[in-house]
Amino acid sequence: MSVVSMRNIVTSFGEKVIHDGINLTIEAGEIYGILGESGAGKTLLIQEMIMLLQPTSGEIEVLGYNLNTITYQEAQALRQKWGILFQFGALYSSLNVAQNIAIAISEYTQTPQKLINQIVATKLNMVGLSPDVASLYPAQLSGGMIKRVALARALAMDPKLLFLDEPTSGLDPIGARDFDKLIVELRNLLDITIVIITHDLDSIFSIIDRFSILADKKVVAQGTLKEVLATQHPFIERFFKNDYVLGRYVHKDSPKPTPHHL
Ligand SMILES: Nc1ncnc2c1ncn2[C@@H]1O[C@H](COP(=O)(O)OP(=O)(O)OP(=O)(O)O)[C@@H](O)[C@H]1O
Numbered sequence: 001m002s003v004v005s006m007r008n009i010v011t012s013f014g015e016k017v018i019h020d021g022i023n024l025t026i027e028a029g030e031i032y033g034i035l036g037e038s039g040a041g042k043t044l045l046i047q048e049m050i051m052l053l054q055p056t057s058g059e060i061e062v063l064g065y066n067l068n069t070i071t072y073q074e075a076q077a078l079r080q081k082w083g084i085l086f087q088f089g090a091l092y093s094s095l096n097v098a099q100n101i102a103i104a105i106s107e108y109t110q111t112p113q114k115l116i117n118q119i120v121a122t123k124l125n126m127v128g129l130s131p132d133v134a135s136l137y138p139a140q141l142s143g144g145m146i147k148r149v150a151l152a153r154a155l156a157m158d159p160k161l162l163f164l165d166e167p168t169s170g171l172d173p174i175g176a177r178d179f180d181k182l183i184v185e186l187r188n189l190l191d192i193t194i195v196i197i198t199h200d201l202d203s204i205f206s207i208i209d210r211f212s213i214l215a216d217k218k219v220v221a222q223g224t225l226k227e228v229l230a231t232q233h234p235f236i237e238r239f240f241k242n243d244y245v246l247g248r249y250v251h252k253d254s255p256k257p258t259p260h261h262l
Pocket residue numbers: 013018036037038039040041042043044045087
């Protein structure tokens with residue numbers, strides 16, 4: 001079953017065209033990556049999926065709702081079914097960790113404070129943080145902890161769909177791999193679909209089921225790593241097929257590199 005589908009999405013700002021006919025489909029339960037150069041329009045794509053931005057034209061369906069025809073009530077209900085870790089995933093600096101995690105719960109529900117505290121403790125545990133962190137303020141956290149708290153906040157409403165915009169950027173390699181493991185564990189445990197924007201090759205090679213490459217204002221390749229690597233495109237050549245990457249990551253079912261790439 002597809003959880004998100006985008007058909008012929010065009011996004012432009014005045015004369016500037018960012019997306020010129022984007023098509024992609026994200027299936028239930030997968031970890032789906034979006035990859036492309038800086039400025040290719042990856043964050044905008046997610047903003048369109050979560051109704052923060054309306055595309056210039058085209059159709060988007062999320063969890064069975066067509067975003068062009070959705071009613072106000074349906075949109076309110078839908079907003080509670082996803083969680084987002086924003087690219088510059090800032091926490092509110094004047095709120096402590098517990099308050100940051102509980103923002104959506106307080107906004108959308110009438111949950112009593114005692115239960116909110118329990119939910120916060122559960123979410124902190126899910127992302128590998130101690131309950132003591134709840135009372136700290138963002139300025140008292142390391143970069144890795146901030147990412148984890150932002151993830152706990154994204155999980156607060158038990159989402160069916162989780163959007164992660166460059167979750168491992170700014171983390172050291174060990175922190176990034178730990179975060180990757182956490183993402184896979186959460187997908188397996190919670191049975192959710194995860195959409196992740198990343199430039200992190202390790203994440204692409206180790207946790208992503210399928211992904212799309214955004215280039216030339218379009219999706220130029222979509223599928224498994226094997227399928228994407230089999231597609232000829234200058235971005236794919238540049239991003240994946242240099243000696244360093246091939247030496248380090250030839251995947252068991254990747255196509256054999258041709259001499260041209262070596
Ligand atoms: N509201 C806006 N008005 C005009 N241009 C915009 C607006 N929002 C985004 N853009 C432009 O759209 C392009 C795509 O932006 P987007 O943030 O989606 O890129 P990205 O692929 O996420 O890049 P990065 O990898 O650097 O995060 C950029 O050139 C950006 O300047």
